Amino acid sequence: MQPLVLSNLTVSSSLGIGLAATFDALAAQRSGLAPCTFETAQVDTWAGQVDDRNLVPVTGELAHFDCRNNRLAQLALQQDDFETAVAAARNRYGAHRIGVFLGTSTSGIHSTELAYRRRDQTGKLPDDFHYAGTHNNFSVARFVQARLQLRGPASVVSTACSSSAKVFGTAARMISAGVCDAVVVGGADSLCLTTLYGFGSLELLARGPCRPFDVHREGISIGEGAGFVLLERADPIPADKPVLLLGVGESSDGHHMSTPHPEGAGARAAMEGALRSAGVTPNDIDYINLHGTATRSNDAAEDKAVFNLFGDTVPCSSTKGSSGHLLGACGVLEAAICAIALREEFLPGSTNTQELDPTIRVRYLLANEQRAARRIMSNSFGFGGSNCSLILGRAA
Amino acid sequence: MRVFVQAISVLGPGLAGWGASAPILAGDAPYVTADLALPPITVLPPAERRRTGISVKLALSVGLQALEAVAMPRDTIATVFTSSGGDGQVIHEICQSLATAERDVSPTRFHNSVHNASAGYWGIALRSHAASTSLCGYDWSFAAGLLEAAAQCLADRKPVLLVSYDAPYPEPLNGARPLVGAIGTALLLGCDPSSSDIAELEIALDAMPGEVTRMTSDELETLRANNPTGRALPVLSALAKGRNREVILEYLDVGTMKLKLSFAR
Numbered sequence: 001m002q003p004l005v006l007s008n009l010t011v012s013s014s015l016g017i018g019l020a021a022t023f024d025a026l027a028a029q030r031s032g033l034a035p036c037t038f039e040t041a042q043v044d045t046w047a048g049q050v051d052d053r054n055l056v057p058v059t060g061e062l063a064h065f066d067c068r069n070n071r072l073a074q075l076a077l078q079q080d081d082f083e084t085a086v087a088a089a090r091n092r093y094g095a096h097r098i099g100v101f102l103g104t105s106t107s108g109i110h111s112t113e114l115a116y117r118r119r120d121q122t123g124k125l126p127d128d129f130h131y132a133g134t135h136n137n138f139s140v141a142r143f144v145q146a147r148l149q150l151r152g153p154a155s156v157v158s159t160a161c162s163s164s165a166k167v168f169g170t171a172a173r174m175i176s177a178g179v180c181d182a183v184v185v186g187g188a189d190s191l192c193l194t195t196l197y198g199f200g201s202l203e204l205l206a207r208g209p210c211r212p213f214d215v216h217r218e219g220i221s222i223g224e225g226a227g228f229v230l231l232e233r234a235d236p237i238p239a240d241k242p243v244l245l246l247g248v249g250e251s252s253d254g255h256h257m258s259t260p261h262p263e264g265a266g267a268r269a270a271m272e273g274a275l276r277s278a279g280v281t282p283n284d285i286d287y288i289n290l291h292g293t294a295t296r297s298n299d300a301a302e303d304k305a306v307f308n309l310f311g312d313t314v315p316c317s318s319t320k321g322s323s324g325h326l327l328g329a330c331g332v333l334e335a336a337i338c339a340i341a342l343r344e345e346f347l348p349g350s351t352n353t354q355e356l357d358p359t360i361r362v363r364y365l366l367a368n369e370q371r372a373a374r375r376i377m378s379n380s381f382g383f384g385g386s387n388c389s390l391i392l393g394r395a396a
Numbered sequence: 397m398r399v400f401v402q403a404i405s406v407l408g409p410g411l412a413g414w415g416a417s418a419p420i421l422a423g424d425a426p427y428v429t430a431d432l433a434l435p436p437i438t439v440l441p442p443a444e445r446r447r448t449g450i451s452v453k454l455a456l457s458v459g460l461q462a463l464e465a466v467a468m469p470r471d472t473i474a475t476v477f478t479s480s481g482g483d484g485q486v487i488h489e490i491c492q493s494l495a496t497a498e499r500d501v502s503p504t505r506f507h508n509s510v511h512n513a514s515a516g517y518w519g520i521a522l523r524s525h526a527a528s529t530s531l532c533g534y535d536w537s538f539a540a541g542l543l544e545a546a547a548q549c550l551a552d553r554k555p556v557l558l559v560s561y562d563a564p565y566p567e568p569l570n571g572a573r574p575l576v577g578a579i580g581t582a583l584l585l586g587c588d589p590s591s592s593d594i595a596e597l598e599i600a601l602d603a604m605p606g607e608v609t610r611m612t613s614d615e616l617e618t619l620r621a622n623n624p625t626g627r628a629l630p631v632l633s634a635l636a637k638g639r640n641r642e643v644i645l646e647y648l649d650v651g652t653m654k655l656k657l658s659f660a661r
Contacts, residue, residue, distance in 0.1 A: 096603035116495040131572040137532035155540035158511030173547040198506030250527035254519035258507040384516025
């Protein structure tokens with residue numbers, strides 16, 4: 001694919017609000033995870049919750065979009081001069097030439113969970129429940145598009161935990177097809193009872209903070225957050241050595257709805273696709289930000305897939321011990337972490353991993369390493385066997 | 397963007413497959429409403445088949461029917477699934493359960509609640525490792541899916557199967573988001589012309605509002621206006637008629653998608 005410039009990016013999660021706070025947490029290997037106190041949930045787990053005090057209601061003309069998910073999106077949009085950068089792009093290209101492609105897994109379903117508690121005697125949902133602005137998956141793209149005053153194409157990718165990685169592929173295709181000159185990608189996912197109780201029922205929740213690739217890992221910690229990236233053509237490449245999107249690979253497991261292919265066949269196909277798309281070989285990758293959910297099956301399968309393709313020399317880690325698993329928003333969070341790593345010239349270690357699983361064969365980083373990487377891969381794999389790998393790099 | 401329609405299918409109330417529906421959609425046969433009849437999904441292992449509801453069955457059925465006469469190995473074809481609400485029955489059951497003291501969410505129900513459940517079962521059924529995405533564009537989900545499928549087809553120079561499907565929620569969600577009928581359609585798009593093409597399709601977006609193409613039959617117009625996948629009916633109608641024409645779909649809050657259909661014969 002033709003490289004694209006990440007001309008602006010921002011991310012907010014329990015790690016920090018905005019890029020600088022996120023970098024500080026990563027540099028100190030600080031975790032945003034804490035015992036889960038979300039709403040009325042009685043689930044014995046930890047979560048990466050964004051402080052409610054930061055989640056300001058959506059008001060005014062866009063008030064019908066008000067829900068936890070869009071409050072997170074709103075919070076993220078307000079950081080890192082992102083809206084200013086989009087406004088400049090809007091002036092450059094025109095509002096109709098900028099696409100909005102975002103990922104979410106559960107959108108504002110928490111609003112529906114709450115509305116079901118308030119059904120009247122006939123079973124009807126309360127009149128103040130606004131389905132299109134909250135529950136529907138498209139809500140976040142429509143909200144962001146309206147807030148950014150954009151009028152180009154828009155859609156939401158909802159492929160569980162690969163959602164906000166796959167939107168980078170959509171963006172590349174839309175720019176390559178000439179439908180857009182620039183694209184806002186990213187996504188938002190917010191804590192809700194559906195995922196807390198759902199992952200609980202699958203016995204995939206860790207009781208303490210999640211421990212990716214640890215011998216005693218016992219599952220995920222759910223996190224929440226939102227992030228956005230403004231992508232534009234890299235022609236000519238700006239002189240300030242920006243971070244570039246170099247490749248995207250997408251695949252399916254075709255194996256099981258909630259368990260990864262044991263040999264990581266789909267994961268491998270996605271990574272190979274990303275390498276092909278970037279026109280590079282495994283030797284050109286300096287670090288891999290693993291999906292690394294800290295479930296027994298994901299980490300074992302991903303280790304096999306990565307080892308079989310890259311061997312044991314490429315440094316790898318999962319940053320979910322810091323952020324938790326942002327589900328539909330983990331793709332953009334981890335793309336942002338990779339961009340930070342490229343800019344700040346370090347490779348993030350795996351927070352909360354205490355005793356590395358001895359069966360793991362990849363070169364797994366427990367502590368941060370000071371090192372300038374040129375190209376980084378980020379893996380995101382989801383339920384339904386949906387896999388996506390991205391390659392980001394620093395312009396020479 | 398210019399792509400080529402290589403195969404079509406449709407299932408909905410009174411629309412029992414493309415062969416039976418084409419004369420109705422062309423206006424040559426009367427539309428008679430009837431319950432949606434879905435064939436058993438024999439490609440899914442029985443255990444998985446039991447776990448799927450009407451939305452997944454609808455999506456898989458139209459996808460498989462579109463590929464019936466296609467020579468390509470089905471597991472190599474990239475897919476774009478698009479739907480406004482995914483499996484609404486599962487979402488309803490989860491929300492209902494979460495409103496009780498027990499909050500008992502079954503593991504199967506939870507993994508079926510993901511918007512890409514249809515794509516997941518498609519992959520399992522065909523043992524496919526091909527790329528697949530699952531989109532939502534609210535009322536404009538079909539147009540969003542068509543745009544994505546065409547862009548992917550052109551970018552990767554490979555055929556892409558678009559599967560659009562929408563079934564109503566049960567109450568009370570149906571009261572908040574009322575849909576009419578359960579409708580699915582699938583289009584196989586290719587990037588290069590071939591002798592077996594059904595039509596050439598040129599897609600353009602216009603950020604300005606415009607006059608959208610409606611169905612002439614009142615019943616079909618009701619389906620078009622009240623089901624996100626029903627929005628595809630004017631396109632299917634043009635494909636059934638087989639005469640060059642332009643179809644205009646509503647696209648997002650203000651714009652339109654203009655589709656120019658050309659037929660070689």
